[in-house]
Amino acid sequence: MVLRVKNLSVARGGVAVLEGVSFTLAPSDALVVKGPNGIGKTTLLRTVAGLQPAFKGTVEAPEDSLAYAAHSDGLKSMLSVAENLEFWAHVFGQKDITQAVDAFDLSDLRNRLAGSLSAGQKRRLGLARLLVTARPIWILDEPTVSLDTASVALFAQAVQRHLSSGGSALLATHIDLGLQANILDVGPFKAVAGATAISGYDEAFL
Numbered sequence: 085m086v087l088r089v090k091n092l093s094v095a096r097g098g099v100a101v102l103e104g105v106s107f108t109l110a111p112s113d114a115l116v117v118k119g120p121n122g123i124g125k126t127t128l129l130r131t132v133a134g135l136q137p138a139f140k141g142t143v144e145a146p147e148d149s150l151a152y153a154a155h156s157d158g159l160k161s162m163l164s165v166a167e168n169l170e171f172w173a174h175v176f177g178q179k180d181i182t183q184a185v186d187a188f189d190l191s192d193l194r195n196r197l198a199g200s201l202s203a204g205q206k207r208r209l210g211l212a213r214l215l216v217t218a219r220p221i222w223i224l225d226e227p228t229v230s231l232d233t234a235s236v237a238l239f240a241q242a243v244q245r246h247l248s249s250g251g252s253a254l255l256a257t258h259i260d261l262g263l264q265a266n267i268l269d270v271g272p273f274k275a276v277a278g279a280t281a282i283s284g285y286d287e288a289f290l
């Protein structure tokens with residue numbers, strides 16, 4: 085499963101933030117998107133994940149190959165940890181949540197309502213969902229926010245196992261996860277300020 089991004093320009097609020105980004109993500113590849121706050125890393129990842137339209141360029145990926153995890157955990161607060169994972173497994177046509185529970189050390193929390201979890205526990209549950217999607221290409225925006233050192237290590241192991249089994253990952257992160265990853269510095273792709281006001285570009289539904 086290969087992700088191909090060609091000459092991609094992405095926009096927020098109708099203004100281009102990055103222009104001309106190209107890369108390929110092959111099986112077992114990890115690519116870390118780097119750049120200062122506000123340059124457009126989240127916007128790039130959201131566009132690659134199909135959550136907002138590309139302004140220019142193309143994103144090619146096999147159907148149903150992408151799984152996205154971002155800042156907002158989007159958990160169902162009135163469902164338990166296990167029920168949240170079962171719900172997501174069902175959405176993605178999967179059944180077994182054991183691997184996800186184990187990978188993120190959630191067994192003691194299985195029956196707790198998601199709404200009662202701490203920020204870091206919620207984050208672990210949010211990331212555990214990736215494992216019940218069975219999707220090969222993970223797109224991860226600041227995945228380690230709120231995680232303690234031990235949980236960061238669990239996450240890094242989960243990504244490493246995913247890569248070892250032929251999955252791939254596109255990540256925006258400021259911390260070193262100890263992965264063998266290529267770096268995409270998006271600094272050089274910063275759109276020229278104010279040069280591109282996009283008429284007819286519609287993010288309203290997002």
Ligand SMILES: Nc1ncnc2c1ncn2[C@@H]1O[C@H](COP(=O)(O)OP(=O)(O)OP(=O)(O)O)[C@@H](O)[C@H]1O
Nearest residue numbers: 096097098101119120121122123124125126127128
């Ligand atoms: N809803 C919005 N409307 C208008 N502009 C926005 C909106 N959301 C983000 N922006 C702007 O778009 C630009 C890119 O934001 P983005 O979140 O993609 O950056 P980032 O590189 O991920 O930043 P950070 O490292 O702080 O998370 C920023 O200048 C930001 O202020």
